[in-house]
Amino acid sequence: MNEKKIVGEKAVDFIKDGMVVGLGTGSTVYYTILKLGQLVKDGLSIQGIPSSIQTKELAQKLKIPLVSFKDINQIDVAIDGADEVDSDFNLIKGGGGALLREKIIASGAKNFIVVVTPSKMSKTLGSFPLPVEVVPFGYEMTAKHIKTLGGKPSLREISGTPFQTDNGNYILDCVFPNLSQPKEVETCLNLIPGVVENGLFTGMTDLVISLDGRNHAVLLESGGSKWKQ
Numbered sequence: 393m394n395e396k397k398i399v400g401e402k403a404v405d406f407i408k409d410g411m412v413v414g415l416g417t418g419s420t421v422y423y424t425i426l427k428l429g430q431l432v433k434d435g436l437s438i439q440g441i442p443s444s445i446q447t448k449e450l451a452q453k454l455k456i457p458l459v460s461f462k463d464i465n466q467i468d469v470a471i472d473g474a475d476e477v478d479s480d481f482n483l484i485k486g487g488g489g490a491l492l493r494e495k496i497i498a499s500g501a502k503n504f505i506v507v508v509t510p511s512k513m514s515k516t517l518g519s520f521p522l523p524v525e526v527v528p529f530g531y532e533m534t535a536k537h538i539k540t541l542g543g544k545p546s547l548r549e550i551s552g553t554p555f556q557t558d559n560g561n562y563i564l565d566c567v568f569p570n571l572s573q574p575k576e577v578e579t580c581l582n583l584i585p586g587v588v589e590n591g592l593f594t595g596m597t598d599l600v601i602s603l604d605g606r607n608h609a610v611l612l613e614s615g616g617s618k619w620k621q
């Protein structure tokens with residue numbers, strides 16, 4: 393049984409003909425995109441807007457028509473995975489380094505759906521180190537400023553060289569002992585010179601798709617949901 397496939401595929405139930413769909417990044421939304429590719433092949437007419445080069449290449453392979461921001465007025469639905477989800481549906485994202493483009497897309501979407509396996513759900517955020525995208529120039533100084541907020545940053549590296557995002561930036565993975573006030577931390581981090589964006593997505597999620605005890609997809613709506621049909 394593939395948990396990611398069950399929750400990922402369920403999200404396509406919310407996609408209708410003619411929609412502009414924000415396509416997230418990662419191994420869970422991968423199944424959403426595969427399913428969308430199948431539906432497009434069968435005649436569904438949508439336009440996708442990808443949140444990473446990886447997703448763009450996948451969508452192109454599946455022949456999902458893509459648009460750019462200059463050609464659209466709004467994104468109808470964005471679908472994405474997450475690294476951690478709290479009880480108010482605030483998120484930590486960016487485990488794959490795509491957080492900036494993902495946040496631009498989610499913030500421009502009428503509705504934002506998050507697809508996660510149950511292991512990602514927690515009462516309070518903080519088990520997953522918070523990814524913060526920073527410009528390479530002076531990132532050591534940016535890291536010092538993050539420490540004053542209580543975070544312990546470490547530069548993300550691949551085989552000894554800094555990981556680079558699709559935007560040419562670095563990622564500092566920051567352990568925060570307490571993320572019970574995620575909105576505050578999200579705002580304060582983005583005020584630090586050198587920080588481009590951080591992986592806290594607060595107050596953005598309209599619907600979480602996860603699994604129940606029998607491994608069936610469940611739809612969870614937050615109290616503050618702004619879900620619009």
Ligand SMILES: O=C[C@H](O)[C@H](O)[C@H](O)COP(=O)(O)O
Nearest residue numbers: 418419473486487488489490
């Ligand atoms: O940068 C990556 C994204 O924020 C992903 O959506 C997140 O890391 C979850 O990915 P996955 O579904 O592979 O766990």
